[in-house]
Amino acid sequence: MSSTPRPTRKGAAARGRRRLRARRWAGWLFALPALAFYGVFNFYPVLLSIQYSFYDWDGIGASTWVGLKNYTAVFTDSEQFSSLLHAFYLILFFTVLPVTLALITASVLRQLQGRFTGGLARTLLFLPQIIPGAAAGVAWTWMYSDNGVVNQLLRAVGLGGLARAWLADFTWALTAVGFIGTWLSTGLCTMLLLAGIGKIDNSLYEAARIDGAGPIRQFRAVTLPGLRNEIGVCVTITVIAALASFDVVYLATQGGPGTQTMVPGVAVYNLAFSDSRLGAASALAVVLALIVIAVVAPLQRLFREK
Numbered sequence: 001m002s003s004t005p006r007p008t009r010k011g012a013a014a015r016g017r018r019r020l021r022a023r024r025w026a027g028w029l030f031a032l033p034a035l036a037f038y039g040v041f042n043f044y045p046v047l048l049s050i051q052y053s054f055y056d057w058d059g060i061g062a063s064t065w066v067g068l069k070n071y072t073a074v075f076t077d078s079e080q081f082s083s084l085l086h087a088f089y090l091i092l093f094f095t096v097l098p099v100t101l102a103l104i105t106a107s108v109l110r111q112l113q114g115r116f117t118g119g120l121a122r123t124l125l126f127l128p129q130i131i132p133g134a135a136a137g138v139a140w141t142w143m144y145s146d147n148g149v150v151n152q153l154l155r156a157v158g159l160g161g162l163a164r165a166w167l168a169d170f171t172w173a174l175t176a177v178g179f180i181g182t183w184l185s186t187g188l189c190t191m192l193l194l195a196g197i198g199k200i201d202n203s204l205y206e207a208a209r210i211d212g213a214g215p216i217r218q219f220r221a222v223t224l225p226g227l228r229n230e231i232g233v234c235v236t237i238t239v240i241a242a243l244a245s246f247d248v249v250y251l252a253t254q255g256g257p258g259t260q261t262m263v264p265g266v267a268v269y270n271l272a273f274s275d276s277r278l279g280a281a282s283a284l285a286v287v288l289a290l291i292v293i294a295v296v297a298p299l300q301r302l303f304r305e306k
Helices: 009-052 069-076 078-110 116-130 133-143 149-156 173-198 202-210 215-226 228-243 247-252 264-274 278-302
Strands: none
Touching (some): 069 278, 078 215, 078 228, 133 173, 173 215, 202 215, 215 228, 228 278
């Protein structure tokens, strides 16, 4: 009577490896359409921008090789360099203020869980997120005008001497644009931090209260460490929004008055489509991308959970 040979352990392991390789290739096949789309519409344009940055080209005629001249101009041309400085200044309004306000607001709303006022507050805070940045820029242009809501409120409380055309003021225009970013970013950061607070074990707060910790001590000892990842996400998103801002600034001021609110995004647009300097625009765009990576990469490491 013959018996069927039993599979050896080595043969079973070989078949397991083959199945694993087949599954791995199957995963790549499923991802292939998305990768192709990304390569054609994202990665390839980036490579073209890097190529164009070494040429003086108007987008139509013949191009001339200029080497690193366009990159040198980014740091020697006053308008281009000041736009980079303005972008870093906007981080204060797009990141620092929104994250700080969101931390305070999320901590307060945590105490209002299950109440009607808490739900209403969440709804009002999230409303700016459903408004496109371009629409927000137009709306705030009206609000900042001579007879806009901002100046009317100042006059109503006896501070009419401070009223001005905010977006046309050389001193205050960039700060005024920054507060539009604060308004847009605070709601998103608050929602993210509220979701993070919901994951913190209530027993930690109870233990802190038993140890005699007040609200501020609870915030420092329990809330902040528990929101490490969420704060990292908020900071990353808002820093990128500040450095790569375009729609709000373009619709509100187009970089004016003068160049007081010029940011890299608007400068790239003007260089490419108004001045027909595709090479200079590409160089500034490449520098901006490198700056974003240089700023965001350390932030990711800083907020990485230990």
